Amino acid sequence: MGRFNGNNSQSTLEQFIERGNFSFNAYGPGLDAPYPQPIKDFNYAERILYGRINKAHDVIFLKKTNLVQIANQSPEGSILRAANFVAEAFSNFVSSFQTEANRGRLDEKDPYIYNIVPTRAYIDSKVLYEEYILSLRNVFIRNFLTKKRRENIINFDSFLKLFFQYIFETAETLPISKTAFIASHIAGPLVSGLCIEIANLDASDDSVKEKFINSPNFEYYKLIARNNGFSIDKQVPWRLIADIASTPMLRVASRYGAPTENKILNILFSRAGGDDLIQIKRMAVDFYNHLVSLEPSMVVPSSLNYSRSCGVQTITRDSMTLEELVTNYNQIFWIDNYINLRYVEQKKPVSEGALIQLKKESADLLQASSPLLAVYHINNTIKTFDNFQGSYARRVLDRQNFENDENLQPTY
Numbered sequence: 001m002g003r004f005n006g007n008n009s010q011s012t013l014e015q016f017i018e019r020g021n022f023s024f025n026a027y028g029p030g031l032d033a034p035y036p037q038p039i040k041d042f043n044y045a046e047r048i049l050y051g052r053i054n055k056a057h058d059v060i061f062l063k064k065t066n067l068v069q070i071a072n073q074s075p076e077g078s079i080l081r082a083a084n085f086v087a088e089a090f091s092n093f094v095s096s097f098q099t100e101a102n103r104g105r106l107d108e109k110d111p112y113i114y115n116i117v118p119t120r121a122y123i124d125s126k127v128l129y130e131e132y133i134l135s136l137r138n139v140f141i142r143n144f145l146t147k148k149r150r151e152n153i154i155n156f157d158s159f160l161k162l163f164f165q166y167i168f169e170t171a172e173t174l175p176i177s178k179t180a181f182i183a184s185h186i187a188g189p190l191v192s193g194l195c196i197e198i199a200n201l202d203a204s205d206d207s208v209k210e211k212f213i214n215s216p217n218f219e220y221y222k223l224i225a226r227n228n229g230f231s232i233d234k235q236v237p238w239r240l241i242a243d244i245a246s247t248p249m250l251r252v253a254s255r256y257g258a259p260t261e262n263k264i265l266n267i268l269f270s271r272a273g274g275d276d277l278i279q280i281k282r283m284a285v286d287f288y289n290h291l292v293s294l295e296p297s298m299v300v301p302s303s304l305n306y307s308r309s310c311g312v313q314t315i316t317r318d319s320m321t322l323e324e325l326v327t328n329y330n331q332i333f334w335i336d337n338y339i340n341l342r343y344v345e346q347k348k349p350v351s352e353g354a355l356i357q358l359k360k361e362s363a364d365l366l367q368a369s370s371p372l373l374a375v376y377h378i379n380n381t382i383k384t385f386d387n388f389q390g391s392y393a394r395r396v397l398d399r400q401n402f403e404n405d406e407n408l409q410p411t412y
Helices: 012-025 045-049 084-102 125-144 147-151 156-170 178-182 206-213 218-227 247-256 261-268 276-294 322-328 331-345 352-368 371-381 392-404
Strands: 060-062 067-069 081-083 195-197 230-233 236-242 269-271 297-303 310-316
Touching: 012 206, 067 084, 081 084, 084 218, 084 230, 084 236, 084 247, 084 261, 125 156, 125 178, 125 276, 147 297, 156 276, 156 331, 178 276, 178 331, 206 236, 218 230, 247 261, 261 269, 276 322, 276 331, 276 371, 331 352, 331 371, 352 371
Parallel strands: none
Antiparallel strands: 060 269, 067 081, 195 236, 230 236, 297 310
16 A cells, blocks of 8 residues: 555545645655755645636636647547647647657656646636536426425516525535636636646546656656646646746747736636626526426416315416516616625625625616626625635634634634
């Protein structure tokens, strides 16, 4: 048995001990290395959101015009893409590795790190989000809509009350808006376009990671990654992540009009949130129409006029179009509910009084300008990630609770 044995089949306590063992001991102190180590823990603090938020903590996504195909791919696999400058830096990384191999400095029997081939890279957050919303719709239809709740849905108006109840309850633990989804663990780091993996291995098994780290060419792998502007994910060592603050990576990025870290994040990426409102409207229409397709009519008890006898009546549910929704429900209605949703998704980072003020300001912006500016104003106000599980501030609070045997919650 190896030194590191953490895996997802263990109990919570066993995992806690084993994950800590790997985190503290897998790579050693690195004090004797002749160069700074490129290994970084992307499961720690705000680094969890690396490549998915900018310096102002706005949620961002890579513009698709800046995606290119990665070279040196296996002909049997699907086409892999990454940000243009990342793909070029990776090509340089592979060339450097091949040069070292040609010089006889690498062990050709290394099962992981010799013939470098990308195995995973950019994942389209739009596709992921659409698949995710379908799964939420299935839970809504199959589990949330009990028989009693279904009987209360006679039209779209009565449906909306249950729809908002569902998404607000769900948002306590799972994202609903696309903005929250991009920043969630469900989307993950590959949506950034800054990551390229070179092995198909199980990152939940520490013994697998141990074998990769102990492979003969790992030291060269670290050195060549660093020299080409890549960090190595501490928890997924076969994952290379562009270090957009490093000189080698900025040298490549400058050829794409982004010579600084901020310019990479502000020029090559776009701010999320612009389509949040329309996505939630589409979600409401889609959820409702799916219910209508499954149950176009319903039989409910009814009291006959001027009679004590009771009978039944059949109610037909009419479908809804997005155009009808836009006509029947004004933007203030959707903005108010969007604020409520983001308030829950961001772990309630403002007070109730501030929330009321935010609704007033957003309504004023709607009247004076556009829904987009209102959405950006909302997210500017409640975009903090300080209270997210894993953030530095939350880790400090958790440590204080543990040491003092308390259960203090974040203050807002």
